[in-house]
Amino acid sequence: MTGKRLRSQAWFGGDGKNAIMYRSWMKNQGMPPDSFDGRPVIGICNTWSELTPCNAHLRDLAERVKRGVYEAGGFPVEFPVMSLGESNLRPTAMLYRNLASMDVEESIRGNPIDGVVLLVGCDKTTPSLLMGAASCDLPTIVLSGGPMLNGRVRGEPVGSGTAVWRYSEDVKAGRMTLKDFMDAEAGMARSAGSCMTMGTASTMASMVEALGVALPENAALPAVDARRGVLAQLTGRRIVDMVHEDQRLSSILIPAAFRNAIRVNGAIGGSTNAVLHLIAIAGRIGVPLSLDDWDTLGRDIPTIVDLQPSGRFLMEEFCYAGGLPVVMKALAKIGKLEGGAPSVTGQSVWENVRQAENFNPEVIRSFDNALTPEGGIAVLRGNLAPNGAVIKPSAATPALMQHRGRAVVFDTIDDYHSRINDPDLDIDESCIMVLRNCGPRGYPGMAEVGNMGLPPKILARGITDMVRISDARMSGTAYGTVVLHVAPEAAAGGPLALVREGDMITLDVAARSLVLEVAEDELEKRRAQWQPMAPPISGYQSLYIQHVMQADRGADFDFLVGCRGADVPAQSH
Incomplete structure (x- = not known):
């Protein structure tokens, strides 16, 4: 950090007994001595799990992040946290969101980390990791795993989740046979990634981009698109610069960032779950945010993204149309984006989106041709x-x-x-x-x-x-x-x-x-x-x-509200 001693040097710096023990233990993994010579140590907080299908590809994405960290002169260290898979975890992943956030917070605070990359995907992994990181307030950047390719059943595009709700009702109503329902199963989830509708996973990937804590195009690039790997590598490079610049979460997650995210949620027709998660994240970083803010800020925002479950298309079309930067630019043009808000790129959110182009006005509509006149959460x-x-x-x-x-x-x-x-x-x-x-x-x-x-x-x-x-x-x-x-x-x-x-x-x-x-x-x-x-x-x-x-x-724990920072007592041996 510019003008400051790196936090990790409290573990690895010097020639004392403790420093030698910390370095020697790490060297049993085959790390060269110059790994500890003052390079920023970047924690890669990974929610990879084969029990979380949306995040099962994040091990490969982590390697891309590491490549970027090495290129920028950092030292990457990957660590696991509790992975919350919405599709398998009972009784509900939301029960464990706060528990996972505690795992993240204590893992970051208790280890020799100067900055952190949060690898997220399935619904609750995004808020839980950002909540935990916000409680520590180190330089932090988010990378989502990306949505699946569009589902295809009998030649028609179908959205994961949304199709299940619709088909199950059709079976009960006698409009669809049980066999056809079973046959549709194979076509709903055709690749790695999270739901390709504007469900909670895609909504939260959009929210972190709107908040400025993820790189542009984070929300919509499909999980299997080569550009997702490029984004991962650039994320690894950028976090090293953020450490040198001492660009902490609290400098990005300011009130304007949350106001922008609420308006973006209205424009994309985002999930109601975003209400809970953004209120909880704001509470961790110390920004006042209430239900009334959601209503007043989002009330007059039309939904312009024509995506299931509100509309017709899926995340692939959203990506090809230009993705979230197009939506944010459109909001800025009508005075509904606070473009001066900072972001992890080191530039304002307006600088991040001002060159965006809309390549499909059917998918990302104009405000004059909105999907619904009031798309925010009421x-x-x-x-x-x-x-x-x-x-x-x-x-x-x-x-x-x-x-x-x-x-x-x-x-x-x-x-x-x-x-x-x-x-x-x-x-x-x-x-x-x-x-x-x-x-x-x-x-x-x-x-x-x-x-x-x-x-x-x-x-x-x-x-x-x-x-x-x-x-x-x-x-x-x-x-x-x-x-x-x-x-x-x-x-x-x-x-x-x-x-x-x-x-x-x-x-x-x-x-x-x-x-x-x-x-x-x-x-x-x-x-x-x-x-x-x-x-x-x-x-x-x-x-x-x-x-x-x-x-x-926000359904957070009362004792977790507020930012506690990353200070930890020195250990004596």
Whole structure:
């Protein structure tokens, strides 16, 4: 670091007993002596795992990063952290996001690292690594693994995740045979990489690029595109320069960066999960960010990226059209991008995107021809969600954005599964489906079950959407008129716990309102009768329930909020 002693030299520098021990232990890996002569030590924090299919190619990408680090005169050291695979990990990867962030934070702080490259891909790996790194505040750069190639089934493009939701509903409605559904399986995921829809993985890859903590084009280059390898090598070079420049995360993750990211999320039709993750990241670096910021900043941002699940295309087309730099340039042209915000390139975000060109205006539309006029995340409040709930207008049915209906209540996800296929279930398309006890404390971990599938008897009539309300999340690949993240959640005694079968609920997205039409005195009677659910017996789950904050606070642990820095006591032998 310019004018400063490298942090790693507290371990490796000098001729004392401790320095000799640290160097000698490292040399058992065959490292030459000049590896420790004052070169920046770059940690490559890798979420590679064969149990995380989206990240299973990151070992190869790490080698590209190392090449760049060596070229720039640094010394790369790769280390693993807990890998959170959305597709396999039960009960939900979100349960372990905070745990993985602790793994990252302590691994960075406790080791001889001057700067860090975060290798991410699947949904929760991006926020967990950035949260942990933000708590340490060293020079940091993010590299995403990239999306898969487009899915192809019977000659048609299909999106991973989104196709599963649609096909499963088609099977229940009798529009698709089970055999065809099974045959489609092979064509949904054709290459390495994360979901190629604008799901949470692609959204968070876009968010880190919009925040300025990843190089331009990070979001959209396919995982198997040779240019992804080039980006990895350039990332390795750049992190060494960032160490010399002492460009820390706190100098990039400033309030303007988060404002830019919120507006970008609206323009791309990004996942509702980004709300939780950006609030949590902001809390770690010390930037105030709230649900109200999401509503005020994103409310008037049209969605211009025509991608599934909101639109038609997939990430390959987004890449070929010019990717996220085109979107950011378009926002800058209408005064909705704070172009002076810094980035890991050493230049402002405007300098990063000002040369971008749109090669396909069907995929990245103009604001005059937007996919939806208001693409941001809408924040709802009312007596059913005093601390807020969210809905993604670009993925919802316009006719249902103002709706009054009778509540059909499911106490747990198991209750939902046991009743939803019953032909005698008292429900029609005008009803509002309510799912509770699936929030941060209730599941625990706030699983992606909020987009409940419709009853088969309703699907068979050609109905494809109903209003659904829950304290859960939904996959970024999902769609529908789904109200999520109701806070406080039912398991914390929030009003959602008091809803009874047959109650009337009014949703008015334009008015940002979610109201349970029950008198306050009646709610007080119900509140007096409410009993909390039994706590889990797992050690970590018990810790989680004791310390997790509500969805409007990002569902982080209360004791992890704030930046603790990278100082660590010297070790004596």
